[in-house]
Amino acid sequence: MQKFSFNKRLVVTMIILIIGFLLIAFSISVRNNRKAPIFVQQIGNEAGGIVDRVVGVPINGLGHASDSVKGLYNTYTENKKLKKEVDTIATQKVENQTLKNENKHLKQQLKLNETLSSYSKINAVVLSRTPSSWQDQVVINKGAVAGVKKNDPVVSRKGLVGRVTEVNQTNSKIELLSTSNDSANRFAVRLKGKDGTVINGLITGYSTSKNQLIMGQITSKEKISKGAQITTSGMGGITPQGLLVGKVVRAANDDEGLPAKVYIKPAADFNDLDVVTVARRVD
Amino acid sequence: MRISKMRYFFPIGTFLFLFLDGSLSHLFAPSFFTSSTSVESRLILLWLVLGICYGKVDHLLAWSAVAGLFFDLFYTGVLGIFTLLLPFMVYLTRNIVTFFNRSFIVVLLIYLIDITILTTLFYWVNALIGFTSASAVTFIARTLGPTLAYNLAGYVILYWPLKIFFEKFS
Structure with a gap:
């Protein structure tokens, strides 16, 4: 009898664990692919948003x-x-x-x-921040009703801060640029080299210990001067052109002399957000 | 039989503390999330632990699962992590508490052990699904240490009010 109840408990634990892992896998796939979360998830989010207010x-x-x-x-x-x-x-x-x-x-x-640089602005207030070290996420008080779409870029008063990852009716989640999530959507950025040519690249990561963004996938061999301003390039179809990202701190060259990584001091402070603007590209 | 008021107060308190965590994290973000520290506010766990130790609460396990579900829905968008972790912590705490008599220091130690387990499991899950690539050393120095310090302070401030609250209403 003792043995039987032990087995039963084990089975229940296993089933709960499997359900848990399935839920995790399911919600990550929703997060990465689908435009909006499913109905049940949305209701929970709306209720959460109201109580949180x-x-x-x-x-x-x-x-x-x-x-x-x-x-x-x-x-x-x-x-x-x-x-x-x-x-x-x-x-x-x-x-x-x-x-x-x-x-x-x-x-x-x-x-x-329409050019790449025209965008409409949706102003929003930051409701709360995820109490977690691993998700650099904030919740804002505007959602699908106000016209926010998934993957829209978000700027603060000073510069680019992140991207919308989940849209509900009256609130949405923003993943900050300081995230270390592997599957986060990256921003296409550009800067002017020393002789005026445009250098394109991607924001590929973030160094937590130095509070610097890392720009990789660089296309040109041009010398990069310290202090050059980095803006979004408008390539990729969602982000408008010309949103300020930050300033170059240093450029590290790889073996072949190409600037492999450019370290950027972000213009915005990711930890001091009150009011943000969702920049919806017009086209 | 008198119906316990805790039936209404406990869910309200659960959600209050759940969203308090997010609001405090947002309010103190400049000091919580710096290059060398990263504090995870876990006042919801304090509420649950003190509820276990000093209150007579019906369906505590179920309410912790609901709170965990709302945490996942509202804060992370990845379901299933806190939905399982919070009930697990409640189950664990219930089992630990039976071995000790409940004083300030003992409950404090239990709470700190809970925080350590929860934070470590949460880090492990997030590393598993690719949300972080921080090393174990970075995790201990940057997250676990400051988190313990912050939640210790939260415990010291909220212990007496919550203890009196739970003892009065259940």
């Missing part, structure tokens, strides 16, 4: 309150500095406007309606 709002409110107290101390000196900068911004704004208009007219003359 109830819990998260007071907590984030507290955080903002402490931030504003801190901010109060710095306001005076900051104000002085900013006043000087405001004057220059006004002229820049006007210049920007004229350039934009000129660009529009030139495009019209060329009969170019």
